[in-house]
Amino acid sequence: MSGIDAVLGARLRTIEAQDRLRRRVPRVHHGAHVVSGGKRLLNFCSNDYLGLATERYPQRAAGSGASALVTGYSPEVAELESAIADYLGRERALVFSSGFAANIGVIDALIGKNDLAVCDALNHASLIDGVRLSGARKVIVPHADIDAMAAALAQSTAGQRLLVSDAVFSMDGDCADAVTLAEVAQQADAWLMLDDAHGFGVMGDGGRGVAARLDQTQLPVLMGTLGKSVGASGAFVAGSGALIDYLVNRARTQIFSTAMAPATALAANAGLSAVRSDDWRREQLFERIGEFQRGVARLGLNVVPSNTPIQPVLIGRDADALLASRVLEEAGCLVAAIRPPTVPEGTARLRITLSAAHSKADIEALLLALARIAE
Numbered sequence: 299m300s301g302i303d304a305v306l307g308a309r310l311r312t313i314e315a316q317d318r319l320r321r322r323v324p325r326v327h328h329g330a331h332v333v334s335g336g337k338r339l340l341n342f343c344s345n346d347y348l349g350l351a352t353e354r355y356p357q358r359a360a361g362s363g364a365s366a367l368v369t370g371y372s373p374e375v376a377e378l379e380s381a382i383a384d385y386l387g388r389e390r391a392l393v394f395s396s397g398f399a400a401n402i403g404v405i406d407a408l409i410g411k412n413d414l415a416v417c418d419a420l421n422h423a424s425l426i427d428g429v430r431l432s433g434a435r436k437v438i439v440p441h442a443d444i445d446a447m448a449a450a451l452a453q454s455t456a457g458q459r460l461l462v463s464d465a466v467f468s469m470d471g472d473c474a475d476a477v478t479l480a481e482v483a484q485q486a487d488a489w490l491m492l493d494d495a496h497g498f499g500v501m502g503d504g505g506r507g508v509a510a511r512l513d514q515t516q517l518p519v520l521m522g523t524l525g526k527s528v529g530a531s532g533a534f535v536a537g538s539g540a541l542i543d544y545l546v547n548r549a550r551t552q553i554f555s556t557a558m559a560p561a562t563a564l565a566a567n568a569g570l571s572a573v574r575s576d577d578w579r580r581e582q583l584f585e586r587i588g589e590f591q592r593g594v595a596r597l598g599l600n601v602v603p604s605n606t607p608i609q610p611v612l613i614g615r616d617a618d619a620l621l622a623s624r625v626l627e628e629a630g631c632l633v634a635a636i637r638p639p640t641v642p643e644g645t646a647r648l649r650i651t652l653s654a655a656h657s658k659a660d661i662e663a664l665l666l667a668l669a670r671i672a673e
C-alpha cells in the first residue's frame with residue numbers, strides 16, 4: 299500500500315465509524331422513478347422540479363437531476379469511469395463536471411492548513427486556486443526547477459506534502475519531467491499530483507499522456523480532462539480505490555454540484571474509444587507538428603521549444619502580440635494572443651495549437667501568414 303492509501307484509508311475508516319461514509323449508486327431515471335440494481339423506486343430526492351430532466355428530449359439525456367451522491371450518478375458515468383481507469387491502468391477513476399472543479403475539489407480534499415503544497419510557477423489557474431482554497435502553505439518554485447522542489451519538500455515539517463504540477467504546460471507547451479518529479483516526491487514521502495489536461499489522448503504510449511508513464515504508486519493522483527483531446531467536456535481523477543472513495547466523500551466540487559449528464563458521459567466515452575483506437579490521429583497530428591516546426595524554424599521567430607500540439611511564438615509586448623494576431627486573422631488564420639496575467643509580464647505570445655484535423659496545406663497557410671509577422 300502506498301503512503302497515500304494508508305492515510306486516506308485511515309481517514310475513510312474514521313468517516314465510516316461516524317456512520318458518515320457515502321457511496322454512489324448508478325441510477326436510471328424514468329419520470330418520477332429511479333431504477334438501480336433491478337429495483338424501481340419512487341424518487342423523492344432529485345432537483346428535477348418540473349420533470350424536464352427525466353421526461354423530455356433532449357433534457358432526458360442532458361440532465362442528471364442531482365449530485366452524484368444523491369441520484370445523479372448514472373450508469374453512463376459509471377461506464378466512463380471504468381473505461382478511463384482501464385485505459386490508464388488505474389484501480390478507479392472519478393469524473394467531475396470540469397477540470398477546474400476537479401482540481402480545486404481534489405486539492406482541497408487532500409490537504410489542509412497544516413500541510414504543504416509545492417507548485418510549479420506555471421501551474422494552471424485551477425491548481426493554484428485549489429491550493430489557495432485548501433489553506434495549506436504553498437511554495438511556488440521557478441518553472442521546472444526540480445532542485446527547488448526537492449529543497450522545499452525536504453525543508454518542510456508539514457503534515458502532508460503535495461507536489462503538484464501541470465504535465466504539459468498549457469501556455470508554453472513543454473512537458474514536466476514526470477519521472478524525476480515522481481522520484482523527488484518519493485524521496486520526500488510527498489504525494490504527487492499531475493494535471494495532464496493537454497497530454498491525455500495525445501502524448502505518451504497509446505495516447506495515455508505524459509503522466510501515465512508513471513504507475514499508480516509513483517503518481518497516486520492523476521488528473522485529466524475530457525474537454526480537450528477527448529472532444530467532450532468534464533474531467534477525471536484516476537488512482538487507487540482509497541483515493542476515489544475518499545474524494546467521493548470529501549471533494550466538495552463533487553459532492554455539492556450536479557453530476558455529469560448521461561449524454562456528456564456517452565460523448566466522452568465515444569471520444570475515449572477513438573482516443574484509444576485511432577493511432578492514426580496521433581500520427582497525423584505529429585506529422586503536422588513536425589511540418590510546423592521545420593517551417594517555422596526558417597522564419598527566425600522566437601518559438602518556444604515544444605514537442606506537443608501547443609506551439610507558442612513569443613512576441614513580448616502585449617500590443618505587438620495583439621497586432622500579430624490581427625495580421626494572422628487577416629491572412630485567414632485564427633491564433634489567440636495570450637497576454638498577462640495568463641502569462642508572465644513581457645512574455646505575451648501567439649499560442650498556436652495544432653490538430654489532426656489540420657491538413658498539410660493548412661500548416662503551409664499558417665507558415666505563410668507567420669512569414670508576414672517575421673517581416
Ligand SMILES: *Cc1c(COP(=O)(O)O)cnc(C)c1O
Pocket residue numbers: 395396397398399401422424464468493495496523524525531532533
Ligand atoms: C483546461 C485546463 C483545465 C481546466 O479544465 P476544464 O475542463 O476546462 O475546466 C485544468 N488544467 C489544465 C492544465 C488545463 O489546460
